[in-house]
Amino acid sequence: MKRLSVLFALVASPALAASGPFFSLRNTDFIVTLAFLLFVGILVYFRVPQIVGGLLDKRAEGIRNDLAEARRLREEAQEIYASYERRQREVKSQADDIVANAKREAVAEAEKAKKALQLSIERRLKAAEEQIAGAEAEAVRAVRDRAIQTAIAAATEILGKQASPAERSAGIDKAIDEVAQRLN
Template sequence: MRHLALTAAALGAVASPAAAASGPFFSLHNTNFVVLLAFLLFIAVLIYFKVPTLLAGMLDKRAEGIQKELDEARALREEAQSLLASYERKAREVQDQADRIVAHAREDAKAQAEQAKVDLQKSIERRLAAAEEQIESAQDDAVREVRERAIAVAVEAARQVMAQQMSAEQRSKLIDESIETVGQKLH
């Protein structure tokens, strides 16, 4: 470590910036010339070991890789666009189908509503006819009942009138005639 410090001190005394700029340019004591020689030697070593070719090859490979990735991305984008177009077309088809189903359902509902109106009208007509028949039947029953009642009242009135005006002998004769008429009708 001590040896290194002494060497650095010696070099510091010899290679100061003020000393580097003085003197002839093509001297090893001129730092600008030494740096130029080192740089040219570095470039020569790089060219000798074909580093620029290697770097160019690496850059070409990287460019090819990037180009492949771009091509893949472009292909994926085109595929995605075709899928999107396909899905949009399918969505339109599904929407059209849904619209047709809704329109058909509305038509069916209208038709069913019309049919329900017709059925309701027929049902009302049947019930009205049944009600009219019941009314006619009730009227016929009432007329029949009134006639029967009138007949019963007339028979009773006739019996009472006859009972008051007929004698016992006429009643016996009338009963015998009635028995004879009933006997003839039964035989």
């Protein structure tokens, strides 16, 4: 309280510069000083400085708690961020492994398909060659049969003009036997 009165005395010193007696109710500076001192006295009586101090202390404690909470949340966020970065690296690594594995499998499947295609082509070529050989043998057989028929017809015509029916019959039988032996 003594401090306040010294403070008020210093603050009120400019009021002494007014004209006329200072301690008069006609002096507005004196009235203002009295009102101010009365106001401060009421504030002190109702413990307003202590209430304001308590409120400020509560506010300071709230700010400290908010700062501690913010610090805790920041640390938690950093941990979560680090966790997500680790997870992202793991996922990227897994994705790279999957891509590499898929490429290896694709190459293996391509090689497998290439071999299967090559085997299929070889089988088809072999089948075509066999078909060609069969057709060739059939053509040779057909040409041979046609040649035999032509030879028989020519021989029949020639023998028909030169030989008797008994000789012709014996010659035909002999020719048929020879042809049969050659074909087998």
